[in-house]
Amino acid sequence: xxxxxxxxLVYGALLIVMCSGLALIYGLRRVVNFAHGSLYMLGAYLGxxxxxxxxxxxxxxxxxxxxxxxxxxxxxWGFRLLQDRDPLSVVLVxxxxxxxxxxxxxxxxxxxxxxVPAPAALQFSxxxxxxxxxxxxxxxxxxxxAVALGLTMWLRLSRAGLFVRAASTDxxxxxxxxVNTDALSAFVVGLGTALAxxxxxxxxxxxxxxxxxxxxxxxxxFVVVVVGGLGSLAGAFIAxxxxxxxxxxxxxxMPDTSVMLPFLLMVGILLFKPAGLAGxxx
Amino acid sequence: xxxxxVSRLMMLTxxxxxxxxxVSMLVGSGTVLSLLTQATIYAVFALGxxxxxxxxxxxSFGHAxxxxxxxYIVAIALQTHAMAAEWAILVAVLGLTLFGFVIGLVIVRVxxxxxxxxxxxxxxxxxxxxxxxxxxxxxxxxxxVEWPNTLFGVSSNLLFKPASLMLxxxxxxxxxxxxxxxxxxGRFGAITEAARDNEERARFIGIQTLVPRxxxxxxxxxxxxxxxxxxxxxxxxxxxxxLHWSLSGVALMMVVxxxxxxLWGPALGAAIYFLxxxxxxxxxxxxxxxFGTALIVVIVFxxxxxxxxxxxxxxxxxxGGAGHAGSASAHH
Numbered sequence: 001x002x003x004x005x006x007x008x009l010v011y012g013a014l015l016i017v018m019c020s021g022l023a024l025i026y027g028l029r030r031v032v033n034f035a036h037g038s039l040y041m042l043g044a045y046l047g048x049x050x051x052x053x054x055x056x057x058x059x060x061x062x063x064x065x066x067x068x069x070x071x072x073x074x075x076x077w078g079f080r081l082l083q084d085r086d087p088l089s090v091v092l093v094x095x096x097x098x099x100x101x102x103x104x105x106x107x108x109x110x111x112x113x114x115x116v117p118a119p120a121a122l123q124f125s126x127x128x129x130x131x132x133x134x135x136x137x138x139x140x141x142x143x144x145x146a147v148a149l150g151l152t153m154w155l156r157l158s159r160a161g162l163f164v165r166a167a168s169t170d171x172x173x174x175x176x177x178x179v180n181t182d183a184l185s186a187f188v189v190g191l192g193t194a195l196a197x198x199x200x201x202x203x204x205x206x207x208x209x210x211x212x213x214x215x216x217x218x219x220x221x222f223v224v225v226v227v228g229g230l231g232s233l234a235g236a237f238i239a240x241x242x243x244x245x246x247x248x249x250x251x252x253x254m255p256d257t258s259v260m261l262p263f264l265l266m267v268g269i270l271l272f273k274p275a276g277l278a279g280x281x282x
Numbered sequence: 283x284x285x286x287x288v289s290r291l292m293m294l295t296x297x298x299x300x301x302x303x304x305v306s307m308l309v310g311s312g313t314v315l316s317l318l319t320q321a322t323i324y325a326v327f328a329l330g331x332x333x334x335x336x337x338x339x340x341x342s343f344g345h346a347x348x349x350x351x352x353x354y355i356v357a358i359a360l361q362t363h364a365m366a367a368e369w370a371i372l373v374a375v376l377g378l379t380l381f382g383f384v385i386g387l388v389i390v391r392v393x394x395x396x397x398x399x400x401x402x403x404x405x406x407x408x409x410x411x412x413x414x415x416x417x418x419x420x421x422x423x424x425x426x427v428e429w430p431n432t433l434f435g436v437s438s439n440l441l442f443k444p445a446s447l448m449l450x451x452x453x454x455x456x457x458x459x460x461x462x463x464x465x466x467x468g469r470f471g472a473i474t475e476a477a478r479d480n481e482e483r484a485r486f487i488g489i490q491t492l493v494p495r496x497x498x499x500x501x502x503x504x505x506x507x508x509x510x511x512x513x514x515x516x517x518x519x520x521x522x523x524x525l526h527w528s529l530s531g532v533a534l535m536m537v538v539x540x541x542x543x544x545l546w547g548p549a550l551g552a553a554i555y556f557l558x559x560x561x562x563x564x565x566x567x568x569x570x571x572x573f574g575t576a577l578i579v580v581i582v583f584x585x586x587x588x589x590x591x592x593x594x595x596x597x598x599x600x601x602g603g604a605g606h607a608g609s610a611s612a613h614h
Contacts, residue, residue, distance in 0.1 A: 032395045082582070087395050088341050089581050092538055095343075095531065096581070099574030107568065215527065219406050222399045230396070259414065263407040270392050270400050 003131050004248045010137045010206070012244025013144025017199040018217060019224045019236040020151055021192035027168035027231040028185045029079045030087055034094040036196055037218025038101035043067050043197025044204045044213065045109045048116050056119040056205075063201045064194040071193025075186045098214075106211050116204040136205055143202050147195065148237050155233070164188060168231060220247075223266040229276025239276075288464070295460045302452035306445040315444035316516075321556035322451040323512045325549035328536040329458060330506030332548030335537060337466070337498040338390065339478040341398045344405025346529040348378050348503045351408065352510025353520030357427040358418060367430050375507045382503025386496035406527055413522035424521025427514045442518075451512050455549065458505060463545055474498050506533075535573055539580050541587015550589050 022036050033039075043063050050059035078097075082090050117123075118136040125132040155161035166174040167181050175181045199217075207213065224243055228235030243262055250258030269276060309315055331345045352374045359370035392400055413422040431438050440446055465471070476484040477491040484491050514520055523529065532555070540551025555573070559566050584591050 032399065088339075088398075089585065091341070091395055091398060092534075092581050093578050095534070096574040096577035099531075099535075099570040099577070103568055103571035103574065107571075219403060219527075223403060226396065226399055256414075259410040260407055263403045266403050267400065270396060271388060 001252075002129060003133065004252050005245065006128065006131070006133055006137070008245035008248030009241070010140050010244070011247060012241040013141045014199055014203055015217075015220060015224050015240035015244060016144040016237055017147050017195055017202065018221045019228070019240050020147055020233055021195035021199075022221055022225050023228075023231055023233050023236045024151075024164075024188050024195075025192040026225070027233075028164065028171070028181075028188045029075070029083070031079055031090050031094065032087070032222075032230070033192075034091060034218070035097040035101060036192075036221065037214035037216075038098045038105075039067060039070075039193055039196040040200040040203075040217055041105055041209075041211075041214040042070075042101055043200030044209050045105055045114075045200075046197065047201030047204055048109070048114055048209055051116055051204075056116070059116075060198075060201050064197040067197030068190040068194035071190035072186045074193065075189035079189060080182060080185065102211065102214065109209075111211055114209040116209070118205040134206075140202055140206070143198070144240075147198075151233060160184070160187075220262060223262045225276075226266050227269045227276060232276060235276050291460065291463055295456055298456045299453060302449055302456065306449040306452070309445070309448075312444045315448045317556060317560060319444065319448045319451050319516055321553050322448065322455050323509050323516060324533065324536065324556065325552035326451070326455050326458060326512060327506055327509035327533045328540065328548035328552045329455070329462075329545075330502045330504075330509060331530075331533045332537040332540070332542045332551075333462065333505060334499060334502040336542040336545070337471070337474040337478060337502075338495055340390070340499075341534065342401040342502075342530065343398050343527060343534065344401030344403075344530050345502070345506050345533055346525050346527065347401075347405045347408045348382065348506035349510040349513070349529065349533075350412070350520065350522070350525030352378055352507035353427065353514040353524055354412065354419065354425075356511060356514050357425050357520050360428045360430070361418065361425065367433055371511050374511055375504055378507040379500050379504035383496055383500035386499030386503075387492065390492070390495040390499055402527055402530075405525065405530055409522050409525040409527065412525055420521075422522055424519060424523070427518050427520060429515070429518060441515075447516050450515070454508060454512060458508065459545060459549070462501075462505075466545075470494060470497070535577050538577060539573075539588060541584075541589040541591070543586050543590040544593060547587050547589035550592075551587070554588065 018036070018040060022033060025031055025033050025036075046066055047056075047059040047063040050062045074097075078093070079090065082093060118134070122134075122136040122139055124135050126135050126138060155165055163174065163179045163184055166177075167179065167184055171181050203213075203217075220243060224239045225231075225236055227243070228237070228239035243265070246261050246265065247258065250261045305318065306315070309318070327345070327349055330348070331342060334340050334342055334345075355374040355377065356367070356370045359365050359373065360367060364370075365373065389397065389400060412419055415421055419425050429438060429442075433441055436446075441450075466474075473484070473489055473491070473494045474497075476489060477495055481491050510524070513524065536551035536555050537548040538551070539554060540549065541547035558572070559569055562569065562572065565572070580587060586594075
């Protein structure tokens, strides 16, 4: 029982890292990034290659850094140029991007499953109330908690965080107050993309790398951001944990129908409380 | 609406039907015929997805739900000997249309991008259910469709020839286009376009918008179900892949590349897709990158799609149909 709750928390932590990027990008650019799962996959494969050359810890830094640069470029030559287009067109552009990235990953790394070993320093088990759990998974939960805490502090306490919150609420007025919203957006999209890459690297040792890894995670992430409220970070954090637990426990209690649970959750929320659990900030 | 008069529309239909007959009789190569059949079936699929975008301004990432379900309904009905094949086809198409209407009453209220995410989730739910179910549907392996020896009085020897399959699919496509062109000329088309452009204003002038919008969704589900039945006829097989979101994505890509300003735009998109895949030959394994790039280029530089571009180049009067991908949803 306990082990299932634990695994639910691990997956929830991974979703937190994924969805905070998705929510940040939506907040500033009003773009639902369909390519976010592919960026996660690209991050995971980049991490795999870097880890082969050096080690996991280097990969944990280098892959998100490359992804951050990619994100800034995506904002500068993508979202910024398309900001006057209607949201649906931009969604379709990100869908095109998804296809391009999927193809690229399959071409470079092939279609077979790859795996990344957990770093040697974390290859031991910890006794959790009588159940042995891999230390690496505790590390994943720690990363999720650090991202959630770090982002919250940054948004609440720093000046840049204030600007991000302001621009998420009303980009035009914020720009009139003298905030360079284009630079801010580039930074935030870069950060969001880096977080997708981080999620990929972190996921690699406990989920195998395969070309289908992006589809699984993007759909769960959509469930999370919809349930939590589009663009709401706090909502996404809670929803990510709820979804992680629902999936882990559902797999035990009702294995036949558990795959449906996240979708039913999403359908229910969209129909009865479309703004999400946290309510939308817009 | 199409600016064509009814008589010209009829003339074009007869010409198109004759063209299909001619091609099916003159083309001897089975490979070419099966490629044409496939393209035509996907044209019907894209027509269904495009209809939703054109009349409702809504982008569905989950229409494979209707494509795959139609195949499954027919396959299960035939396997369990629940009904004759003709009835199974009818039940699949009408049943899914009705299902679409009921679902539509609920989900067309969900605005813009959230609608896309919802359809993606619902579609994937169906995919997972089909791929994990055991027994009757064969789970991830799929199941074969056991067509009887005669269908609508035609013996299967004749029916399953490549030329016949091509002719059937083409005829269905042309008749659907005719039916939609006629059906959307009237009040129904005008009402749904008004609701698409600005639902609030449409309500202000006293139009009840929910039912027509749900009806468009149902119609688009029904057209997609027809494509699913044609695919079951063509391949005699249905698997969870027919429900997968990537298939919905391919159909959507055809719709966007073809454009929805004219009714036949999505069909053009499907034709281009298969033609390009064939021309690419060995490079076709990179179709995702190629079509992904094409999708981006079309949206950025030619938002009305290739059919719109073609219309403009030919100097035709722009017909008043939907704009590009959801100029429609700008007001949501």
